[in-house]
Amino acid sequence: MKKVEKIVDAITGEETFVERDETAAEKELRLEAIAKAEAALAEAQAKAAAKAALLDRLGITADEAKLLLGGN
Numbered sequence: 853m854k855k856v857e858k859i860v861d862a863i864t865g866e867e868t869f870v871e872r873d874e875t876a877a878e879k880e881l882r883l884e885a886i887a888k889a890e891a892a893l894a895e896a897q898a899k900a901a902a903k904a905a906l907l908d909r910l911g912i913t914a915d916e917a918k919l920l921l922g923g924n
Contacts, residue, residue, distance in 0.1 A: 853879065
């Protein structure tokens with residue numbers, strides 16, 4: 853994957869953009885971040901599905917559950 857880096861000369865303020873290939877370490881970090889994000893999304897979706905199933909079994913809405921539990 854190509855990366856674009858912005859280099860700013862501290863004295864002149866001139867900006868230069870350089871395109872380069874990502875390193876193996878950068879690729880590994882990127883893939884780890886993607887895997888963590890996908891795992892977090894899957895967990896959130898599972899929790900939401902479980903909550904929806906519980907509310908459905910109870911026959912109440914999310915707003916009604918908040919009222920019952922003392923939420924705003």
